[in-house]
Amino acid sequence: MTDRLMLLDTASLYFRAFFGVPDKVKAPDGSSVNATRGLLDIIAKLVTLYQPTQLIACWDDDWRPQWRVDLIPSYKAHRVVEEVAAAPDVEEVPDALQQQIPLIRETLGALGIPIIGVAEHEADDVIGTLATRADLPVDIVTGDRDLFQLVDDSRDVRVIYTARGMSNLEIVTDETVVARYGVLPSQYADFATLRGDTSDGLPGVKGIGEKTAATLLRAHGDLAGIRAAAAAGQLTATAATRFAEASDYLDVAPTVVKVATDLDISAPGIAITAPTGADLDAVDALAERWNLGTAMGRALSALASERGSD
Known part of the structure; x- marks a missing residue:
C-alpha cells in the first residue's frame, strides 16, 4: 500500500x-x-x-x-x-x-x-x-x-x-x-484576494467578482502582474481606478490570504x-x-x- x-x-x-x-x-x-x-x-x-x-x-x-x-x-x-x-x-x-x-x-x-x-x-x-x-x-x-x-x-x-x-x-x-x-490552485490565493470573502472578512476589490478575477489572472498570471498592467494603462480606466482605490488592501491582503x-x-x-x-x-x-x-x-x-x- x-x-x-x-x-x-x-x-x-x-x-x-x-x-x-x-x-x-x-x-x-x-x-x-x-x-x-x-x-x-x-x-x-x-x-x-x-x-x-x-x-x-x-x-x-x-x-x-x-x-x-x-x-x-x-x-x-x-x-x-x-x-x-x-x-x-x-x-x-x-x-x-x-x-x-x-x-x-x-x-x-x-x-x-x-x-x-x-x-x-x-x-x-x-x-x-x-x-x-x-x-x-x-x-x-x-x-x-x-x-x-x-x-x-x-x-x-x-x-x-x-x-x-x-x-x-x-x-x-x-x-x-x-x-x-477558472484558475490554477497556485493562483487561488490571488483569486480569493481579488474576489474577497465575507466568511473571512476580506473585502476584495470593489467590482471584481469571480469571473473578472479569473479573467485577469489568466491574462496576467498573478496579482503582481495585474497590478503592473493596471499601472501601465493596460486595463480599462474603470478597472485601473478600482485597483488604485484598493491599493492599500492589495499591499497586505496576500500575506493574510496565503497560508x-x-x-x-x-x-x-x-x-x-x-x-x-x-x-x-x-x-x-x-x-x-x-x-x-x-x-x-x-x-x-x-x-x-x-x-x-x-
Missing part, C-alpha cells in the same frame, strides 16, 4: 460534527458529547475510505492571529464575541461545543492521533507547512476552500472537501479548481497505530466515562484495520 499522509483541519471537522450530530446521547453527568462522537465517526469514515498511513490533527492555536488582524482589521471580525471587548480574539462558539474541546483533545491523544498547532498561527498554516514539506502524497480534509491553494497534482496533494457533508465528500484536484473557478508554508515544525514518520494493552484500557475507560462507546469503537476498528494493512 502506498504511504499517504492525512491532515485534518480539526476545528472545521468538530464544528461540522457538532452541528450535524443531534445532541441526544449525553455523558453520564449530562454533558454534551455530540461533537466528540461525531468527530470519531468522521475519523473512522476517512481512515476507512482513504486509507492514510499517517494521520495528524492540525490545530488552531490561534484562530485569528493578531498579525493578520493588524494587516486587515476586518479579518474574521464578525466571528468575535461582541460582549468581550477586552478580548477581541475570543471566537463565537456555542457553549455546548466549547465544553467539548478539551475532551476532543483528550480523545485524539488517547487514540494516538498527534495534535499539532503553532502559536500565533491557524491550523491552515500548520497544514500548509506539513503539506509543502511532505515527501509523500497528502490528503487535506477540510470544509475551507482557502486550502485549495495547496492542491498540487504534481506532488499528489489534494483536498478532501467536506462542505457538502460527510455523505458527499469531494476530492479536489487541479482539474477541480480550474473547472470551478504559511515555513513554520518551524516537522512531523516525520507519525504512522497510524491503534491503541493496545494499557493504552487500550485507557481508551475504554475514557469511552465509558463519557459515553463514547459505539463511536469510539468504530474509530478503533478503522485504525486497527489500517494498522493491520501495513
